[in-house]
Amino acid sequence: MASSKQNLDANTVNSFGDEWERFDQSALSEAEANKIFDEYFAVFPWERLPTGATGFDMGCGSGRWARLMAPRVGHLYCIDPSSALEVAKSALASANNASFVQASVDDHPLPANSQDFGYSLGVLHHVPDTAAAIKACVEMIKPGAPFLVYLYYAFDNRSALFKFIWRCSDVLRRGICMLPGGLKHLVTDMLAALVYFPLARFALLVEKCGLDAGSIPLAYYRNHTFYTMRTDSRDRFGTPLEQRFTRQQIREMMEAAGLGEVRFSDHTPYWCAVGIKK
Secondary structure, eight states: OBBBSSBBHHHHHHHHHHHHHHHTTTTTTTHHHHHHHHHHHTTGGGGOOOOTTEEETTTTTTSSTTTHGGGGGGGEEEOSSSSSSHHHHTTTTTTTTEEEOOOOOOOOSSOOOOOOEEEEEOOOOSSHHHHHHHHHHHHBBOOOEEEEEOOOBBOTSOOHHHHHHHHHHHHHHHHHHHSOOOHHHHHHHHHHHIIIIHHHHHHHHHHHHHHHOTTSTGGGGSSHHHHHHHHHHHHHSOSSOOBOHHHHHHHHHHTTTTTEEEEEEESSTTTTEEEEEE
């Protein structure tokens, strides 16, 4: 049940704490970690950051993005309401330019107009009011600063068959997310082994044959490891609250929050978008 005072869902927060304690990303190779980071930050305007830039990672989870962002900036605030913050502290133990804040997005953990950048990847579709969450993030950055966001997309660039397959999978998710922790891990690992891995490797085979594999479900994982598949299976099927948005809806929420120059990545993962605070 969503809190009446905060823009968060308590069950979802607890689910993420459990997820990132299990999948702390320590088994992820540096090469793959950097590859995934580059995919999500493909549209990020690095050239707009001042020397020694200060910014935040909203919903930092295990610190998988923060660990790679911290060396590139002056200071990074890692913000998360769940117990995963302890995992992030461990991941960034060697970083002397990171601060950790246990807070939700609407706690306004940083002063308004104080940050040189901000990002929130794979988080704000898991709160009750995504538009309000984006606005709260934008309030913390300075005018002229970039904000990068990744939200689950509504398959607005996919076929009717693809959307039907997703609707079937979502029925499955609604049951799996209610399971006890241990059983949830077991079921999502089985999905990674029996669904993610075969489809991803089939897509890789199709691609190597010189054909377009982009329309195959889970083709995104064709060049990723089984560990990433397990992580994302747990993330996708084990999380109680999930919302999805079209590209146009994301643009409208970003612009309503005070962002301009909104730009989307045209490559997976969809939809990564960046905007500049007006």
